[in-house]
Amino acid sequence: DWTPSALLKSQFLIGIDNQRIINYENSYSTLQPYSNYQLTIPNDNVRLKVSGNYVLEIYNNYYELQFSRRFIVYKDVVKVGGTVKRSRDFNYLDKKQTVQFSINSAGFPWVNPKKEVKVAIIQNYQWSTTINNIVPQYTLGNQLVYKYDKETSYFGGNEFLNFDTSDLRAPTAAISRIEFMDVYHHYLFTNTYRYNTPYTYFPDINGDFVIRTLQGENVSREAEYTMVHFTLPYTNRIGLEEVYVYGKFNNYALNDENKMVYNDKTGNIEASLLLKQGFYNFKYVLKAADGTIQNSTVGGDFHFTENNYLILVYYRNFGDLYDGIIGV
Template sequence: MRHLFFIIMLLLSSLKTISQTIEEVSEPYNIRSIIFKGPTEDQFPLLKLGNPIYLEFDDLLANEQDYYYKIIHCNYDWSKSSLLKSQYLKGVDNQRITNYENSYSTLQPYSNYQLTIPNENVKLKVSGNYILEIYNNDYELQFSRRFVVYTDLVTVGATVKRSRDFNFLNEKQVVQFNINTTNYAVVNPKKEIKVTILQNYHWPTAINNIAPQFTLGSELVYKYDKETSFFGGNEFYNFDTKDLRAPTAAIAKIELNDLYNHYLFSNVHRSKRPYSYYPDVNGDFVVRTLQGRNSSREAEYTKVHFSLPYTEELALDDVYIYGKHNNYSINEDNIMTYNEKNGMMEGTLALKQGFYNYKYIIKRKDGTIDLNTICGNFHNTENNYTILVYYRVFGELYDSVIGVGSANSRSISN
């Protein structure tokens, strides 16, 4: 009996381990400027099966150390799927990244690494959620990123509506959509189909596990008012350092010490100000330089200085600089500190030359993350929405992605 009990506990422990969500791992201090994208410029790889994905990153140690990549297939909930590697990969991963070069004539030396999948060693065979993991020579995980591979088996139509909830009439946006399965037979859509809705490819605010509100023949209709709503947020702050020596509307002062230092004009709290539209890239960034031809190898790293007036709304909570530049991570690198001399919250980031979006968020003492108290919520903010459609036939070992839809709030309606 004791032996049987031990076996049962071991099996339960294994099942628990398998079902655990695999979270993205943030990079160490020496890894910077991680660019990860598919065929489009958006830095979230959402790609059709057979299309390539691109990874690029810098190592500030600049010692040409070896890095290896590993690909993991995941279920809808980002737990590891039951597929064997041979079932979702053609070829083998755990290969060394061989495409790398050192920076050229930069104040901050670095090694630039680039990887494309598929390549001569490995190709993806099935759709679904994936994790790309990067390891160093000691097989220590350095960082990981999510990506999604899909096939076009169903069509998705989506629109963005203004919230009908009077409590959030001016603050929220509602995503309404339908899934047409005319060309792909689905036996039990309410149980076999799952969806994920993303705002600006931001996984922490994703909406999951929404069932169809009703069906019309081969069409699944999701016409909710509250269940598929998002806070609108605000347009991101931005700055551009492509020209090292030229101040802009966002850059107040430039100094050259060991590196270039760019001091941004102090930002303002915008939650109680009227909404004002100006184009952004929804939190993303683009590396570029006017001081060289190849931004991957010739762009400089600069120290960018941020400042924000302290107000009672911030209390004694932590304030962070937030954006795709560090994959929306919250750590000691992007926390701000209070300057008693000028009453400002201040922070400094070492960033590669380019165009950057960012915002300020608050981490409360209870651990909750407040994304929009500083910048505000507005129903007419420009946001991009993505609908991912997952399907698992009864008896299958994994969740495939059978369709993708998108909508933008520029065309929001009542």
């Protein structure tokens, strides 16, 4: 659950963690100047000693937090096998998927797995979707078996929408027009609501994005930044709820930058984001007054939808101060 452990820094880290990022390249011949920074862990200054959940924080010269990213370090000790099935819950037959899995201990010496082993299930690498506090239903030889239905079920959502700005000047299927001002502006076709239409399969990359450009060879320093314009018709179905466009490209964050704003001239809600050239997946989501996220209001939920599911296996031995990860 990402609660900080009671470990001392010296117990999980070797070296110095507060270090300047010195590996960077400045952009070359781009309309929008930028610098591309790279950091590899472990490196000459720092190494990690134990497996588990980690948070990387990036600060500017004034020690102001710019952003943070979660990552995991794991030991490949146990094997995890899983399947995704249609939910057996009669109320959600057409909307939900159930993740069922087993953990093969391969002789791992746990004594009381219901106490020592924890699991986390994550949909499309979006940490806010995590399901945890699930104990094995039973053991079968060396296997811990989790064949829940409701407890490990997810709304299927719909396939992600996408656009491709790899070619600055040529509109692709999702782009209606391109304009050049201070930078290139890519206007996407107005998207439609899919909650009341039949499910249609089209391949996506489950919310991910890939930086690429046809105007250069080194995407780290030759890809341009373009202004991408998103449009969705306003309907009474939205009401006063806040609508956001998000994906892995912004770490599934909901903030003012990706919040959609009503345009009284067009009757649409709109958002504009400065994004590096590439292929992007995205979705429209609603944020209710109580803070909950509603994925289905615009896109709908279908049990057919293809999603990625990540299963993390945590182990805490008696007396340990942290949960290590022993399988994925």
